[in-house]
Amino acid sequence: MKQKITDYLDEIYGGTFTATHLQKLVTRLESAKRLITQRRKKHWDESDVVLITYADQFHSNDLKPLPTFNQFYHQWLQSIFSHVHLLPFYPWSSDDGFSVIDYHQVASEAGEWQDIQQLGECSHLMFDFVCNHMSAKSEWFKNYLQQHPGFEDFFIAVDPQTDLSAVTRPRALPLLTPFQMRDHSTRHL
CATH class of the missing domain: 3.30.750.90 (Transcription Regulator spoIIAA)
Known part of the structure; x- marks a missing residue:
């Protein structure tokens, strides 16, 4: 299970997610699991x-x-x-x-x-x-726009020329919104 979590986090965060981060996450998850299982039955019924x-x-x-x-x-x-x-x-x-x-x-x-x-x-x-x-x-998004290290992969930019016609969503607004980055480039999110 730990390896599966590590693989997912590596895919999402790349090299920025270290073994120290993983250990802190696992410790918190184990602590939360103990608290949760103390208070409730094991499964829904x-x-x-x-x-x-x-x-x-x-x-x-x-x-x-x-x-x-x-x-x-x-x-x-x-x-x-x-x-x-x-x-x-x-x-x-x-x-x-x-x-x-x-x-x-x-x-x-x-x-x-x-x-x-x-x-x-x-x-x-x-x-x-x-x-x-x-x-x-949000602060995370502001850090992304400011191009602060560690936030560059938190949001997914898409080329506005990409064919997104297969995307279905219950909104009348456009799927992508342009944002200006600190370096004055524009990214569509």
């Missing part, structure tokens, strides 16, 4: 019921959406659902939360990490990591 919701779907006059959802969940849903799948709750700039600016934050208008932790005390949680695209306002 037919008795599990999952609620999928956006973090900002529940509103009240005096609370942000996540604490409002927590109250509603505790009162009405906890006995029905064993799992809650929260769609992106990170700060975002577009695409209904799927254009993530910062994966380490909870969108301030939705709530805070304490609200997520509270929900996790009474339900198994799942989150969308959304690693396949992120906001042009």
Whole structure:
């Protein structure tokens, strides 16, 4: 398994992902696995019921959406659902939360990490990591545009002359967007 992960990371990051990085990643994964398996049964089964919701779907006059959802969940849903799948709750700039600016934050208008932790005390949680695209306002993207070392392969530039007619997506906007790099070249992402 470790070799398979190494192969994937080598393909994605090339020589920039070192053995030290791998060991840190494996240590974190093993630690997370222990914490997760201590709290839940080994596998899903037919008795599990999952609620999928956006973090900002529940509103009240005096609370942000996540604490409002927590109250509603505790009162009405906890006995029905064993799992809650929260769609992106990170700060975002577009695409209904799927254009993530910062994966380490909870969108301030939705709530805070304490609200997520509270929900996790009474339900198994799942989150969308959304690693396949992120906001042009994120620090990673800014570092890419500035051509900082280590960020050159984080985004995929495509020649605008490439035939992309086979790509299907539920958006009316163009597939590629031009961005100016620090060296004044233009890349289409």
